[in-house]
Amino acid sequence: MDLDTKPLVVNFGPHHPSTHGVFRMRVILDGEVVVDLEPIFGYLHRGIEKLAEGRTYTQNIPFTDRMEYRVSMVNNFAYVLAVEKLAGIEVTERVEYLRVMFAELMRISSHLTAVGFLMQEMGAMGTPLLYMYREREKLLDLTDMVCGQRLTHNYMRIGGLSHDIPPEFLPAAKRFVREMPGFIDEYDQLLKDNEIVLARTKGVGILPVDMAINNSCSGPMLRASGVPWDIRKADPYSVYDRFDFDIPIGTVGDVYDRYRVRIEEMRQSVRILEQVLDQIPPGEVCAKAPNLLRPPKGEAYAHIEAGTGELGYYLVSDGSIAPYRFRVRSPELLNLAVLREISIGWKVGDLVVILGSIDINLGEVDR
Amino acid sequence: MALTLQHLFRKNITTQYPEKRLQPSRRIRGQQFVWRVDLCTGCATCAKSCPHGIIQITTSKNGENRYIVDKIEFDTGRCMFCGLCVEACPFNALYMGRSYEQARYSHRLLWADKEILMAPQDEVSAYGHPELEERLPKQTLLVYGQFSQEMVATEND
Amino acid sequence: MGVWDYIVDLFVNVRTDWIEFLQGQGLASSLVVFLDGLIGITLILMFVFPTVIIFIWLERRFIGWIQLRPGPNRCGPFGLLQPVADAVKVLFKEIIHPTEGDKLILWIAPALVFFSALMLFAVIPIGEGSLGALSDLNIGILYIVAIGSLGVIALFMAGWGSNNKYALLGAMRAVAQLISYEVPMVLAIIGVVLIVGSLQMSEIVGKQTIPFILLQPLGFLIYFLGALAELNRSPLDQVEAESELTTGYFTEYSGMRFATFFLGEYINTLVVATIVTTVFLSGWKGPFLPVWLWFVAKVFAVFLLMLWMRATLVRVRVDQIMAFSWKFLIPLALINIFITAGEVLIWDEWMSGWESFPWPFIFVNWAVAAILILLWSKLFFKLGGGRVEVREIRDRYSQGYGVNPSAPVP
Incomplete structure (x- = not known):
């Protein structure tokens, strides 16, 4: 029997309990089935890229905190790397180790x-969630x-860090x-042995390898599809080439694989941290770069492997105290691009589970 | 399900906030500023370093090759507490406060003028001033359990 | 009669005394029945409302403890007055009508949910004797099944009247899910009815020399899962799936109407806990303690089990939930009826009635239940386990509706 049915257009968001902030999806439903989907974002747009063009290089560091605000140290790291590349500033060993340590803590x-x-x-x-926040609180x-x-750390400086770690930090x-x-x-x-979790995640939202690469996905999204692409290995920055760790990859590319990849990456992060904490050399950490830095004319792109993917900062200098162009390659925005295809x-x-597995943060998507 | 049952009998990890407080970090960037009039030379480096331009300083000469600060105001309602001004101060005249309960009913009440800046309600924070760290109480760390007011860690821990 | 004896069967004794007092006044018999009903309703409300308030409190505290936090503890001792404070807050909130909503349907729906839940208490025996229940119908179980499914209409009314897409989706899910789970629930009860040979609630309790959960493990499991779905409690809470449909059918409700829905839901939970207690856990029976205390203790044990599941498990998807009912629970319930019927026959033919203890059947039934669940879950997953093939849907829609950003949202 064929009934006359009409598709139902539902607005998911911008204030919906599971859209991670103010993200809106215009979903066309046929009964319960998602027929088409249009992601609409920009509700949290603050114009950080434009704001940064009017401020000095040091003053921009707090703005990078406000992008991926769960893990702001990572943003500091990528931005500071880009400026150092632009100005040709060298940093000490201790700074490199501390930065790597914080990047891994933030990945966890x-x-x-x-x-x-x-x-x-x-x-x-x-x-x-609350069990996981228990550990996150310790980290914070x-x-x-x-x-x-x-949350808004503002810890890294061009050419160093704002403070050295206190003596009680390392034991903790x-x-x-x-x-x-x-x-x-x-x-x-709690999760892997749960039959319902397996039924909800296995085979759901499969992201094929070619689609992932064509949409320039990165991070756990890409690795869950089976591509062992990790900037820490592919283009080692800082001192990552000195540590021994593996890149976990998935096989299918479904929600379950993304979840497994994240859990495994936490284990690998712990492994890196163990090595870092044993090897931190003594030395100076505070920056010697001038407060009003004037990098030479030119451009620089620095990218790191953030928790969500490849986080890159592209800076163009015209020789003045403020960047001429400040551009962020946000991993979450690009990962979000495949949402329509996979859901x-x-x-x-x-749909909400797939959205959750992409792990977006609207602070960074909208900037 | 066994794991949740196990957690049922574990100790709570939350604290009852207004009655019991965890000790914040020694370098906490609290929601206030402390300004020392005797050290300030009125150079306005802090105002220049502020990303938002919320610091207003007007100075006048006193004839002895020094400046008198007539007016110094922080619009803490627009401040994002990045601490760049404290770090920038070449004479260590500016400190972050340790108080984190500075909510007000009106935005105007968040303007911190000279009197508020000179009369700190709380101790100053060690942010940007590492020499103060020893004086301040130790931070509570959840890594060492819930109510450890003492940090019991040793190097070999 | 000593004080202790009076307390032992408090509810029944209060009511007996009341009837004796009324008859002593020489009133017309119809008036006696009316006034008797009045005290019965009063007693039920006296039992239901404090229990519901404690349920709400307990739910938040218990889940809090599991999540390593204390839960509400500010209002009154141990936060016991928190539900009262919430009720007062909700009373003073504005009631918002959706502009395009159907106001009459919106207004009726919460009341219907509330009363259909409350009406179920009429037949539940809280104490010994036929007076334990307000009215000990000889078709008690049938009454429960019939009235219990009344709530579905109210949920659909709420969803339809709100003129909200989330509410409509929630209501659609509610109808589909509740009707599907009504079937295994009833089939599970039939096993008990077969053993007892009566639909009367007091009879069912009276026959339970041992709790029927021992004789009917499969029936208990099926009934319990069906009841969870009926109550929209996690893990089968598709109807008000918070992360998907905000709150499902009562998205548009606010103020006291919302509170009525909320209260109706908790009364429903209480009803299910009492039915499980009565039918499978031997009701008010138990040594030493007063009967109503035993009853309440068992009800709370059932409720805590629900809370534990809610705090641990994640939600099942909507198609999996339906598959679970039709492909898993209903076949098992039918097999359960078949086995139970055979056992009843054997019992009547070769064994000496209810005097001896039915130990052999307990072992047989538990073994059968374990084997059946294991085997059938294997089969269930082999048959697809409710997982749908997406490719076909994708192909069907690949040329289909496109989103035109400039088109107005219908």
Whole structure:
């Protein structure tokens, strides 16, 4: 029997419980099935790229905090690398090690929130999320100790760091790193052995390899599809070439693989952190670069592997104290581009799970 | 499900905020500024370093080769507490405060003028001033458990 | 009669005394029945509302404990007055009508949910004797099944009347899910009815020398899962899936109407817990303690089990939920009826009635339940387990509706 049906247009967002901020999807539904989808973003646009053109290189560091605000140290890192490349500034060994250490801590934080909110969107009443936030709080305590803020760190400076780490930092970080694998096993126990989680994630939202590469996806999205592309290995920046770690990759490219890749990356981050914490050399950390830095004319692009993918900063200098062009290659915006392709044909319930598995943060998508 | 049952009997990790407080970091960038009139030379480096331009300074000469600061105002409502001004001050005359409960009903009340800046309600933070760190109370770290007001860590921990 | 004896069967004794008092006054018999109903309703409300308030409090505290936080603890001792504070807050909130909504339907729906839930209490025995329930119908179970499915209409009315797409989706899910799960629930109860040989609630409790969960493990499981779906509780809470449909069918409700929905839902939870207690956990029976205390204790145990599941498990997808009902629960329920019928026959033919203890059947039934669940879940996953093939849908729509950004949103 054929009934006369009409597609239903539903606006998901901008204020919907599971759109990670103010993200809007115009979804066309046929019953429960997603027929077409149009992501609409820009509700959190603050014009950071334009604002940065009117400020000095140092003054732009706090603005980079406000992009991926869950893990702002990573943004500092990428921006500072770009400026150092532009101005040809060398930094000491200790600075490199501390930066790598914080980048890895932030990766753990990023993956914790990503997996926690993925579970939240499957309807887990916040229990996995709160268990993960327990560890994230410890991590935020550590950043609070070094830079005085929990979220907007503003810690890295051009040519160094704003402060050296206090003496009580290293024991606390070592303890965190020692306890973390146990907690990761705990999450895995809560989630991996859960039949409903498997039924909800396996085979859902498959991102084929060619589509992932053509849409320039990066980070766990790309690696879950089976491409071992990690900037830490492919184009080692800072001192990443000195550490021993693996790149976990998925096989299918579904939500489950993305989740597994994130869990495994947390384990690898812990592995890197163990090596870093043993090897931090003594030395000077504070910047010797002038406050009103005038880099020579030219352009520079520096990219790092953030928790969500390849985070790049492109700077053009005209020799003045402010950048002529300030451009961010936001991994989350580009990962979001495949949302329509991978969610058509799935149910409404899968749509939010797929969106959660992309792990977007509107601060960075809209900038 | 066994894991959640196990957690049911674990200790709470949250604190009852207004009654019990965790000790914040020694370098906390609190929501206030502390300004020392005796050290300030009125060079306005802080105003130049501010990304938002929220610091207003007007100075006048006093005839002895020094400047008197007539007016110094921080619009803390627009401040993002990045701490660049504190770091930039060449004479260590500016400090971040440690208070983090500075919510007000009106935006106008967030303007910090000379009197507010000179009379700190709380101790100053060690942000940008590492020499102060030893004096301040130690931070509570959740890594060492919930209510450890003491940091019991040693190097070999 | 000592004080202790009076307390042991408090609700029944209060009501018996009341009837004796009324009859002593020489009133007309119809008036006696009316006034008797009045005290029965009062007793039920006295039981229901405090229990619901404690349920709301307990839900938040218990999930809080599991999530390593204390839960609400500001209002009153241990935060016990938090539901009261919330109720007061919600009372003073503005009631918002959707402009295009159907106001009459919007107005009726919460009341219908509330009363259909409350009406179920009429037949639930809280104490010994036929007076334990307000009215000990001889078709008690049938009454419960019939009235229990009334709420679906109210949910659909709420979703339809809101003129909201989320609410409509939630209401559609509600109808599909609740009707699907009504079937295995009833089939699961039939097993118990077969053993007892009566639909009367007091009879069912009276026959339980041992709790029927031992004799009917499969029936208990099916009924419990079906009831979870009926209550829209996690993991089967598709109807009000918060991360998908904001809150489903009552997205547009606010103020006291929302509170009525909320209260109706908790009363429904209480009803299901009491039915599970009565049918599968031997109701008010138990040694030493007063009967109503036993009853309440069992109800809370069932409720805590629900909370535990809610705090741990994630939501099942909408097609999986339907597949789970039709492909998993209903076949198992039918097999359960078949086995139970055979056992009842064997029992009546060769064993000496209810005097001896049915140990052999307990072992047989548990073994059968375990084997059946294991085998059938294997089969269930082999048959697809509710997973849909997306390729076909993708192909069908690949040329289909395109989004034209400039087109007005219908």
